[in-house]
Amino acid sequence: DAGITQSPRHKVTETGTPVTLRCHQTENHRYMYWYRQDPGHGLRLIHYSYGVKDTDKGEVSDGYSVSRSKTEDFLLTLESATSSQTSVYFCAISENPGQTYEQYFGPGTRLTVT
Amino acid sequence: GEDVEQSLFLSVREGDSSVINCTYTDSSSTYLYWYKQEPGAGLQLLTYIFSNMDMKQDQRLTVLLNKKDKHLSLRIADTQTGDSAIYFCAENRDDKIIFGKGTRLHILP
Numbered sequence: 678d679a680g681i682t683q684s685p686r687h688k689v690t691e692t693g694t695p696v697t698l699r700c701h702q703t704e705n706h707r708y709m710y711w712y713r714q715d716p717g718h719g720l721r722l723i724h725y726s727y728g729v730k731d732t733d734k735g736e737v738s739d740g741y742s743v744s745r746s747k748t749e750d751f752l753l754t755l756e757s758a759t760s761s762q763t764s765v766y767f768c769a770i771s772e773n774p775g776q777t778y779e780q781y782f783g784p785g786t787r788l789t790v791t
Numbered sequence: 792g793e794d795v796e797q798s799l800f801l802s803v804r805e806g807d808s809s810v811i812n813c814t815y816t817d818s819s820s821t822y823l824y825w826y827k828q829e830p831g832a833g834l835q836l837l838t839y840i841f842s843n844m845d846m847k848q849d850q851r852l853t854v855l856l857n858k859k860d861k862h863l864s865l866r867i868a869d870t871q872t873g874d875s876a877i878y879f880c881a882e883n884r885d886d887k888i889i890f891g892k893g894t895r896l897h898i899l900p
Contacts, residue, residue, distance in 0.1 A: 708886065719879065719892035720834070727886060735887070767833050771888075779824075780888055782833030 680704055681783040683768050689789045696755040698786050700768030702748075708771040709751040710780065711735075711743060713764040720767065726751055758790045795891035797880050802897045809867040811894045813880030816861065820882040823856060825865045828877040828893070837878070838865075872898050 680703030690696050700709060710725040712735075722735030724743040732743050740762060742754045755762055768783040797813040815823060821842050826834040840847045840854045840863075847854045853866040867874055875898045880891040 710887075712890075717892065720890040722887060722889075725887060769834075779836050779839070780834075782835070784833050785831075 681768060681770055681781060683766075683783040683786045685786060686784065687787045689791060690758050691791055692759060693757050696758050696788065696790075698753045698766055698768075698788070700751045700753070700783060702751075702770045704770060704772070704781070705748060706770040706772045706781075707748075708773075709745065710769040710771070711741075711751065711753045712767045712769065713737065713762075714767060714785075715764050723753065723766075758788075760790050762788065763790045764788060795880055795882055795889055797891040797894050799892060800895050800897070802899060803870050804899045805870060805872060807870055809865075809870045809874065809896055811865045811867075811878050811880075811896065813863045813865075813891055814861055815863060815880065815882040817882055817884050817889075818858070818861065820884060822883050823854075823863050824879075824881040824883075824888065825852075825854065825863075826879040826881060826890070828879065830876075834879060867896075870896075870898060874898060 682701045684699045711723040712720045714720050721737045723741050724735055726732045726745040744752045766786045769780040771780045795815050803809045822839050824839040825837045827837045828834045838849055838852050840856050845856050851868045855864045877893040877895050879893045881888050
């Protein structure tokens with residue numbers, strides 16, 4: 678299994694509070710991605726990174742920011758959490774999208790915003 | 792944006808073949824994928840097919856690609872209880888992978 682960890686694995690927070698989710702990889706892969714998974718919507722891309730300090734928006738980026746100061750860590754921040762951000766969040770990594778584009782996924786973080 | 796489409800649910804009797812269908816959108820996609828998600832876990836790549844192929848077989852799995860119709864299918868022969876999962880069709884688009892909503896495969900005894 679690819680070395681990807683996510684922390685925390687579960688979190689319950691109140692509306693309006695800031696939340697940061699961490700993705701950590703030991704594979705030295707260049708690309709990292711944050712997705713959210715919701716019933717009826719499948720996986721939707723929030724943000725992704727193609728290198729240290731290089732990030733770009735996905736299809737559902739509103740209300741989220743990301744940072745990547747090191748190759749191994751990709752942080753997802755909800756500045757002011759809302760109930761609509763209750764979801765399961767998955768991090769993924771990819772070595773080189775120019776090749777097979779295979780992505781390796783972390784175990785997920787279940788976030789509940791009350 | 793344009794979606795990758797797949798049916799949401801499939802029920803198959805144990806020992807029969809399962810066929811999961813998908814239509815994708817980007818004719819320039821280089822690779823098309825099938826990912827599997829078991830309960831409580833992340834997605835794992837099951838198989839992929841390069842766009843210049845029309846078929847790929849890997850043990851019990853057969854992937855068929857119809858580029859003209861942008862149609863991708865996954866056939867699982869001799870379906871077993873361990874195949875119960877959500878299966879995601881996906882295509883590459885630029886340096887991202889776009890996923891369908893997933894097909895939940897339910898195995899009947």
